[in-house]
Amino acid sequence: MASISALGGHVDASALRHLTLKDSAEEIVRRALLSGSMKPGEIYSANSLSAQLGVSNSPTREAMMALAGKGLLEVVRNRGFRVVEMSDRDKQEVYDLRLLIEVEAVRRVAAAGVDQSEALVLKNLTEKTIETAGTEDMLEYLEADQAFHCHLVGLLGNRRWLAIVENLRDQSRITGSYHLKERGMLMSSAEEHRGIIEAVLAGDDRRAAELMTRHLDYARPDSGTA
Numbered sequence: 001m002a003s004i005s006a007l008g009g010h011v012d013a014s015a016l017r018h019l020t021l022k023d024s025a026e027e028i029v030r031r032a033l034l035s036g037s038m039k040p041g042e043i044y045s046a047n048s049l050s051a052q053l054g055v056s057n058s059p060t061r062e063a064m065m066a067l068a069g070k071g072l073l074e075v076v077r078n079r080g081f082r083v084v085e086m087s088d089r090d091k092q093e094v095y096d097l098r099l100l101i102e103v104e105a106v107r108r109v110a111a112a113g114v115d116q117s118e119a120l121v122l123k124n125l126t127e128k129t130i131e132t133a134g135t136e137d138m139l140e141y142l143e144a145d146q147a148f149h150c151h152l153v154g155l156l157g158n159r160r161w162l163a164i165v166e167n168l169r170d171q172s173r174i175t176g177s178y179h180l181k182e183r184g185m186l187m188s189s190a191e192e193h194r195g196i197i198e199a200v201l202a203g204d205d206r207r208a209a210e211l212m213t214r215h216l217d218y219a220r221p222d223s224g225t226a
Helices: 013-018 021-035 046-053 057-069 088-112 116-135 138-154 159-172 186-201 205-219
Strands: 073-076 080-083
Touching: 021 046, 021 057, 021 138, 021 159, 046 057, 057 073, 057 080, 088 138, 088 159, 088 186, 088 205, 116 138, 116 186, 138 159, 138 186, 186 205
Parallel strands: none
Antiparallel strands: 073 080
16 A cells, blocks of 8 residues: 655645645645655555544545546545546547637636736736746646636636636646656746736737647647646
8 A cells, every 4th residue: 555655745734724624635635646746556545644634534535535536536446546547548638628628718708808806816826827937846836827727717707617627637737747847848838827818818819719729738648748
């Protein structure tokens, strides 16, 4: 049975006080998946994680079952949970759906227009992604990147659409998007957010969709960067 000892190093323990036990455990495991500290093919026990967090087994198992339902873990009968291994076909399916759903969401936000208060939030989130890219802390960058894109999509006011985008983005980044850092593309990817937001705030929906499509190119399985 694999150890999950690396989980705690990336989590602000104070965050546990603001979430339910199940949601806290789910966020911790999700971050471990993104960071790559949980390895594909290894079996992980809900009991082990429960002991580490100092909570009962029930909320931890619920959290891991929820992540299995999102396609990030898979249940191994009578043993525990295994990190999903994304095949090239899996990656292609996720990429195709993101092109259809995430790009269209950004286009619609641009077409609808964004008020000044939300424009300021988007600009701040943009600069946060660039700031974290400069530190080269991949886990913090991935979280800042997620906050930027999900806030943008969230402006549609469609909770189900947002949930689908959040899930697709997590599926595309299981075990970390470290190819961006390894290929020296992290900062350039972060800086692309500025162009996307400029197009959105200008109400140029065609340009926003074009830039968002280009931005997602890093996730294309045959791009050499996925």
